[in-house]
Amino acid sequence: MMQYKATKKLIIFTGAGISAESGIRTFRDTDGLWEDHCIEEVCSQSSWKKHFETLHTFYNQRRVELGKVVPNRAHEIVSELKMQYGDDCVVITQNVDDLFERAGCHNVLHLHGELCKMECTACGTIWDIGYKIFDIVSDRCPHCGSLKGVKPHIVFFGGVAPNYREMHKVFESARHPETIVVIIGTMGSVISIETLLLKKLCKKILNNLEPSPYIDEALFDQVYYEKATTALEKVRKDIERYWKQGK
Numbered sequence: 001m002m003q004y005k006a007t008k009k010l011i012i013f014t015g016a017g018i019s020a021e022s023g024i025r026t027f028r029d030t031d032g033l034w035e036d037h038c039i040e041e042v043c044s045q046s047s048w049k050k051h052f053e054t055l056h057t058f059y060n061q062r063r064v065e066l067g068k069v070v071p072n073r074a075h076e077i078v079s080e081l082k083m084q085y086g087d088d089c090v091v092i093t094q095n096v097d098d099l100f101e102r103a104g105c106h107n108v109l110h111l112h113g114e115l116c117k118m119e120c121t122a123c124g125t126i127w128d129i130g131y132k133i134f135d136i137v138s139d140r141c142p143h144c145g146s147l148k149g150v151k152p153h154i155v156f157f158g159g160v161a162p163n164y165r166e167m168h169k170v171f172e173s174a175r176h177p178e179t180i181v182v183i184i185g186t187m188g189s190v191i192s193i194e195t196l197l198l199k200k201l202c203k204k205i206l207n208n209l210e211p212s213p214y215i216d217e218a219l220f221d222q223v224y225y226e227k228a229t230t231a232l233e234k235v236r237k238d239i240e241r242y243w244k245q246g247k
Contacts, residue, residue: 009088022072116129118150179202204220
């Protein structure tokens with residue numbers, strides 16, 4: 001195994017594409033979840049309480065579905081990289097599923113929340129619910145007993161995404177030429193990949209199924225338009241090659 005220097009960082013940033021191969025429907029594809037649901041009813045910070053029953057029905061279904069799928073090889077490779085490089089590998093995801101954790105990857109920075117958790121807006125308590133259904137008749141916040149203040153631990157449109165600040169801090173280290181940034185399975189329409197990588201001296205690798213109008217592939221040293229499960233085997237070799245060249 002290559003000796004890892006503290007001056008080097010590996011930043012892995014993922015979107016819905018990495019979990020799509022496990023059978024999880026994305027939200028923004030032509031057959032995605034938003035095609036079947038009104039965003040104002042299931043993902044709006046300003047109106048979710050007005051659609052309380054519809055919202056919980058929607059996320060209850062998502063949790064049940066999540067419990068039936070398993071991590072794919074791409075999740076496993078990211079986990080192996082995290083184990084290999086430890087704290088010097090940072091995994092950031094826009095996904096709300098727990099497939100990285102189930103693949104053995106820990107300390108994942110979830111930008112948009114976690115589906116297997118609930119939160120109480122009345123008292124701030126966050127708790128694990130796993131793949132269970134939240135029953136709006138009998139379930140309550142375990143701390144304060146609130147019902148109407150309880151929502152899935154998901155960042156809704158119009159809400160605050162507290163982990164964005166940490167994400168930007170992580171990408172500041174991408175100014176170092178020995179840092180490697182790997183972007184996987186995101187269109188770049190919600191979080192601007194180009195902005196994150198602007199004027200960064202790091203090595204950059206992109207893996208998507210196809211080109212995105214929101215991402216300039218010219219920014220990247222290596223581009224793979226294919227499934228993450230096949231691309232990440234190549235990406236791992238790229239990482240080793242880049243760092244050997246930098247010795």
